[in-house]
Amino acid sequence: MTGRGEPPEGPPENPSGGEDEYRSLVFDESFVRAARLQEFSAQERMGDHARAVRSLPGRPTARRRRSRTGIALVLLIVLAFATAVYVGFRNPYPTPVGRRAEPLQSTVIPLAPQGPVPGGAAESLLADGPAAGHRTGASGINLPPVRRTKNFSDSQVTMALTTVKDYLVGSSLDPDVLTAGVVRPVGRLLDPDQTAQFDRSMDAPADDGEHSATGWLVRFDPAEVELADTDVRVNGTLSYTEAGADTLEVVSDHTFTYALRPAVSGPHRADGASLFTVRRVLHFLLDREDIRLHRLEVRSAYVQAGPQSCSADTTGALRPLLAGERADTRGPAGTDPYATGVPAATLCGTLGVSSPAQGPPRGPDAARSPRSRP
Numbered sequence: 001m002t003g004r005g006e007p008p009e010g011p012p013e014n015p016s017g018g019e020d021e022y023r024s025l026v027f028d029e030s031f032v033r034a035a036r037l038q039e040f041s042a043q044e045r046m047g048d049h050a051r052a053v054r055s056l057p058g059r060p061t062a063r064r065r066r067s068r069t070g071i072a073l074v075l076l077i078v079l080a081f082a083t084a085v086y087v088g089f090r091n092p093y094p095t096p097v098g099r100r101a102e103p104l105q106s107t108v109i110p111l112a113p114q115g116p117v118p119g120g121a122a123e124s125l126l127a128d129g130p131a132a133g134h135r136t137g138a139s140g141i142n143l144p145p146v147r148r149t150k151n152f153s154d155s156q157v158t159m160a161l162t163t164v165k166d167y168l169v170g171s172s173l174d175p176d177v178l179t180a181g182v183v184r185p186v187g188r189l190l191d192p193d194q195t196a197q198f199d200r201s202m203d204a205p206a207d208d209g210e211h212s213a214t215g216w217l218v219r220f221d222p223a224e225v226e227l228a229d230t231d232v233r234v235n236g237t238l239s240y241t242e243a244g245a246d247t248l249e250v251v252s253d254h255t256f257t258y259a260l261r262p263a264v265s266g267p268h269r270a271d272g273a274s275l276f277t278v279r280r281v282l283h284f285l286l287d288r289e290d291i292r293l294h295r296l297e298v299r300s301a302y303v304q305a306g307p308q309s310c311s312a313d314t315t316g317a318l319r320p321l322l323a324g325e326r327a328d329t330r331g332p333a334g335t336d337p338y339a340t341g342v343p344a345a346t347l348c349g350t351l352g353v354s355s356p357a358q359g360p361p362r363g364p365d366a367a368r369s370p371r372s373r374p
Contacts, residue, residue: 099247099287101193101297106215108314111277111306111351112327119323122228122259122273129275130353131233131257138169140234141254151245160286161238163189163296164250171217172256172280173232179222186217191290191297205316212315215301218256218278219317228261228273243285250284250296260320274323277351278305310348 118125126132134140143161148154170177170185177185183202190198198216205213213219220226236254243249261273281302290296305318311330312319321327332348 101191103197103210104298106212106301108212108214108303109347109349110308110310110312111304111349112310113307113351117274117307117321117323117325119274120271125275126259134233134235136231137173141165141168144238149242156291159291160248163294164284179220189295191295207315214314214318221317224263225260225320226263229259233257246287248286252282255279262322272323276320306351
């Protein structure tokens with residue numbers, strides 16, 4: 001028998017349509033293993049099987065592998081995000097123990113005039129009196145040159161000083177605070193730890209060194225006096241230093257000069273005004289949270305104010321002596337050293353410069369002449 005020959009009818013017209021069409025396909029072992037169908041064996045086909053092939057158990061496909069890879073990737077992303085959130089919210093540095101604001105300690109000293117209180121027109125008293133060279137209103141409260149400290153940036157120092165200035169303006173210059181009994185411009189700037197003390201000082205002032213309303217702000221009784229001129233003269237300084245790694249201390253020392261007149265109905269006398277001077281030395285503390293929230297702690301207040309009588313009760317409001325009035329002959333209220341509790345702040349001073357007609361001290365000893373003598 002010879003080898004394979006051409007068919008009797010001759011070679012096919014389309015040789016590419018024969019088995020050579022699949023010659024380029026290679027069915028290797030991996031292809032066979034991956035097949036989903038398998039032909040029954042000869043012995044199996046002799047049975048009752050109606051079908052010539054059977055389905056093989058499914059194997060993981062590329063789609064499944066991609067799905068599992070995607071799930072793993074999503075889990076890794078979620079884990080990385082959770083780690084980033086944890087690290088972000090966790091402070092890598094030790095959190096400092098929260099500092100609570102301490103109660104304000106205040107001292108208010110009346111300054112008694114040595115004679116009758118000079119009177120005159122408000123404009124003349126301010127322009128020609130001892131406060132003639134002082135600035136008007138908030139312009140008299142100037143910030144010092146700002147430099148960063150060891151633990152506070154220059155912007156933080158500026159914010160602290162600005163908060164203190166806002167407190168001084170609200171508590172010493174706001175006409176509603178001075179004569180109308182408004183306290184919100186002052187109270188809103190305080191550390192919450194001092195709010196209860198401040199509210200009690202306004203509602204029930206006491207001469208105990210902690211609850212004097214005039215330690216927090218300048219206040220007059222509107223039934224007795226009113227502002228003859230709203231242009232308050234101001235002069236003084238601000239300074240700051242670190243009181244710790246997380247606290248700034250600011251000290252203000254300012255003199256405020258007011259033109260006052262009696263609170264009477266009807267027209268006022270043109271020359272019925274007089275000057276009233278208040279010197280306030282205040283110590284403030286501001287931690288980082290206070291600076292950020294525009295608030296402060298008033299640690300101490302030392303106030304001198306006159307002309308007033310030494311016997312005047314200045315816990316709730318200052319009691320100015322007006323034009324032509326004299327201080328009474330009574331001294332400050334007596335102090336009982338055997339009494340228990342917080343001793344009363346029974347102090348008084350003498351107003352050294354009480355008349356604008358006297359002008360600034362002159363002569364060789366002028367530089368050493370005190371304005372007040374405690």
